[in-house]
Amino acid sequence: xxxxxxxxxxxxxxxxxxxxxxxxxxxxxxxxxxxxxxxxxxxxxxxxxxxxxxxxxxxxxxxxxxxxxxxxxxxxxxxxxxxxxxxxxxxxxxxxxxxxxxxxxxxxxxxxxxxxxxxxxxxxxxxxxxxxxxxxxxxxxxxxxxxxxxxxxxxxxxxxxxxxxxxxxxxxxxxxxxxxxxxxxxxxxxxxxxxxxxxxxxxxxxxxxxxxxxxxxxxxxxxxxxxxxxxxxxxxxxxxxxxxxxxxxxxxxxxxxxxxxxxxxxxxxxxxxxxxxxxxxxxxxxxxxxxxxxxxxxxxxxxxxxxxxxxxxxxxxxxxxxxxxxxxxxxxxxxxxxxxxxxxxxxxxxxxxxxxxxxxxxxxxxxxxxxxxxxxxxxxxxxxxxxxxxxxxxxxxxxxxxxxxxxxxxxxxxxxxxxxxxxxxxxxxxxxxxxxxxxxxxxxxxxx
Ligand code: GLN
Numbered sequence: 464x465x466x467x468x469x470x471x472x473x474x475x476x477x478x479x480x481x482x483x484x485x486x487x488x489x490x491x492x493x494x495x496x497x498x499x500x501x502x503x504x505x506x507x508x509x510x511x512x513x514x515x516x517x518x519x520x521x522x523x524x525x526x527x528x529x530x531x532x533x534x535x536x537x538x539x540x541x542x543x544x545x546x547x548x549x550x551x552x553x554x555x556x557x558x559x560x561x562x563x564x565x566x567x568x569x570x571x572x573x574x575x576x577x578x579x580x581x582x583x584x585x586x587x588x589x590x591x592x593x594x595x596x597x598x599x600x601x602x603x604x605x606x607x608x609x610x611x612x613x614x615x616x617x618x619x620x621x622x623x624x625x626x627x628x629x630x631x632x633x634x635x636x637x638x639x640x641x642x643x644x645x646x647x648x649x650x651x652x653x654x655x656x657x658x659x660x661x662x663x664x665x666x667x668x669x670x671x672x673x674x675x676x677x678x679x680x681x682x683x684x685x686x687x688x689x690x691x692x693x694x695x696x697x698x699x700x701x702x703x704x705x706x707x708x709x710x711x712x713x714x715x716x717x718x719x720x721x722x723x724x725x726x727x728x729x730x731x732x733x734x735x736x737x738x739x740x741x742x743x744x745x746x747x748x749x750x751x752x753x754x755x756x757x758x759x760x761x762x763x764x765x766x767x768x769x770x771x772x773x774x775x776x777x778x779x780x781x782x783x784x785x786x787x788x789x790x791x792x793x794x795x796x797x798x799x800x801x802x803x804x805x806x807x808x809x810x811x812x813x814x815x816x817x818x819x820x821x822x823x824x825x826x827x828x829x830x831x832x833x834x835x836x837x838x839x840x841x842x843x844x845x846x847x848x849x850x851x852x853x854x855x856x857x858x859x860x861x862x863x864x865x866x867x868x869x870x871x872x873x874x875x876x877x878x879x880x881x882x883x884x885x886x887x888x889x890x891x892x893x894x895x896x897x898x899x900x901x902x903x904x905x906x907x908x909x910x911x
Pocket of ligand 1: 564565566589590609610611612613614615642750769862
């Protein structure tokens, strides 16, 4: 049924780069047999999952939204994919994304521009725009995204779905094509908070293949814990997240949700978290620096696209990279190389690392007083396709509320909290302490 729906409607949305039709149908048959034999079912038995195309799927093309990896067929499954399969999930297809996850609108894909299912003249957000649109359009009940600076939460907000960026280290990154390794994290996009909790249960866990994954298995049962009471839950509201630049209708919708939380017994308090200006600059310096190192491997020799026009190895590398990388990826590589180069390293990269420490400390201090922090997910409503393509700085501003969370490695969730007058979805963000996803999910569940 999901495949049929995709075939009928995805032409107008372009959430998928490619489908996994044959395999998905075979797997579905297996599940049906299992059910008939009354064998025990996995956590996600038979659930179709749409996976962002920067996560390696064995034997299934994984492009990262780039011409560079247009024909790349991974010889292995990411740990995430292994876990999904173990839980009984069915990989239904791979979703569109900004090239190498760099962007906030899914317009930087080398293949297509995904449309927002609520208004196809608008962007779905990015970089996991294909995944968010797939869930919003009813193409899959669960999609997987990656979040380096907001790429799960911002598209979830733009598409009116739930999106969780787990604590750095909770979900293995093995097999996720790296953008900025110290910030990247995989997470679920779903229609409901319950689905989100269930999916997180299935995909989290330590992994010897990822040195940054956490070491002990958590005893958390996310699904059970979300129904707990939120009476006395301490919610911090950082006033800097509600100042200039925030769309009036978003402010209104968030305000309504805050009142609801209060009525349910949560204790809200305004406080100051003056990190906004610095976080965005620090994020774009650190993420670009790491990207420039991570993307050095695409040289046209080992794997990836190779130019046909070259004389000698130097020209081979230059031409391959020139022809296969898009504009935004080139911009990030140049920025990243610049801030890492001798003479500029101290002025930019080192400063950004100092800011990173300060931002982390600011959050730790805030969490001495609060269980969760509440803010809008995005300062703006979904914008028109093409509207911000000529001005990268304006595009970067769309991430102002999300990037600091990655810098600090914290978990955060975006949940729908109403619509604008123009019927576009609005998202609310809850930020939690490290490995306290259960608190986020609980608060989110009560707000749904
Ligand atoms: N939009 C941000 C960027 O372009 C975040 C991307 C992401 O989280 N992958 O870097």
